[in-house]
Amino acid sequence: MTLSRARGLAAVLTAAAIVVLGAVLLTPGGPDRDGGHPGGRDLAPVTPAPEPAPSPRPDPAAIVDDPRASIAELTVRASDPDVRSVVWRLCRTPRCRRSDEALAVTDDGFVTRHLVPLPTNLFATPMDGVLLLGNGPAARIVQPDGSVTPVRWDAGEPGPLREGEHLVTTRAFGAIHAVDPATGRGHRVSAPRGVIDVVRDGDGMLRGRLLDGARRYVASADGGGTWATSPEPAAASGLLTSLVPSASTARAMVSGGDGATFLPFELVHRSDDAGETWTSWEQSARPMAYVNRGLAVLPDGRLLADLMGGGSPRLGQVGRLPSGLWVSAGADWSSLSPVRMGPPFDALDLRREFSPVYGIVVDHDAVTVYAVTSAPNQTLWASVDAGVTWRQVSSR
Incomplete structure (x- = not known):
């Protein structure tokens, strides 16, 4: 049977079924001969099924204080470090395919706090202690006292x-x-x-x-x-390039080939005349390291970088290079060396672990590195000496 003939037969059978069904329903005293309207029994009024109640919004305190929660975004005010905003994410499924988020803000270092529930994966931009939520017409700022400024x-x-x-x-x-x-x-x-x-x-x-x-x-x-x-520097031609913030008069860029998700750490460029001329250095590390949370030029002109060396605790991979902070010996950026990160990160085997660095922030003539311990009970730490010493920063 051809497809067209099959469709034709199906249409005929469907029409016949409709006619027969109509005859049964419209024949007085049909299958249910109990009087009433034509067709037999009166049909009871149909009550629509109640719509499911919306899922209750999770209590933000239950998200922020859950030991399994992890930091998704943070910002600390440079002039007053007691002003802080931290987004906490609580994963509800493996690989975090479903999660809940809440924002914790404070102006006294989390002696007191204000909590705000957030839609999952809402775009947040750090602004020196407060967060800009969204980036369109409905963007808003959550202030340290919990109030919202559109x-x-x-x-x-x-x-x-x-x-x-x-x-x-x-x-x-x-x-x-x-x-x-x-x-x-x-x-x-x-x-x-x-x-x-x-x-x-x-x-x-x-x-x-x-x-x-x-x-x-x-x-x-x-x-x-x-x-x-x-x-741009001639050596950067044909490569992906990113600018590096600086706390020095030296300006910097980093370049690499297509690394899919992460930028390969292949070339660094330095200018001491506001970008008129550049000195470029090819990084000799093999296998290649990748830029993780960024780079910064320190006040003394050294280059600080947070790199990934290839180790993965989830996959059981051992990297040939350690992840974490690397720093140049001075103004010569031809090679960088791993930083001996102080407690509580000194015990990490960074050939097997991910970098604990969360972010590198440049403000005036200072560079602050933020890093986190692993969940559960994740804690936040800050360093102003390129990762040598750390102090704990309350974050919830």
């Missing part, structure tokens, strides 16, 4: 970065935006069209990259009022 985006002409404002993740590719965390005012920062990968150095210098045609490096010393343009 962001008011200024639709006027772009302008330079003002005192107290912070760069935030761009709401449109090729543009820079800034937000004042105290007032919630947001606006577009004046910058060359198509600028990407913008960082703000400790001295306030804005630096970015342009990819419209020839790859160029751009920098502004006045918050975006004016921009200087120069070629």
